[in-house]
Amino acid sequence: MKDTFRIGDRVTDGAITGKVVCLIGAGEFTSDYPASQWGYLESGLLVLSEDASLVYFPDAGLLRRVE
Template sequence: MRYVDGQEAILGDLVNLASNDGVVVCSIDRDEYTEGFTKEEWGYLEKGILINFQKLGLIHYTEPDKDLKLISRKVKS
């Protein structure tokens, strides 16, 4: 999945939706999953990303949302 600005959503992205921060915890499109959010548990969704928001909880996106903004990328170590 891509954000409205065309950038690809990737694991670890910090995003904001309506003043709520969240982190991309699964990229089903890229077959990438973080600890606690496994392919076995979430792979059935078949496409998109999962974002874990502090206040909103877990939200599945398959299409760009004009209100979802990329804040920063996870720094690779």
């Protein structure tokens, strides 16, 4: 079953763990990562990793939620 993510969820792809800061396809952005800067991507999500890198995942199917 594919996870449904929300802003603030902790997620991992097995190598990178971080917090969802944008759900681009759903049109959900945060003030730190606004649509005016990231909306051009049209789909996918942005994750702020634990090492403070911003990572774009075009396909959320590679991610799972971390409890």
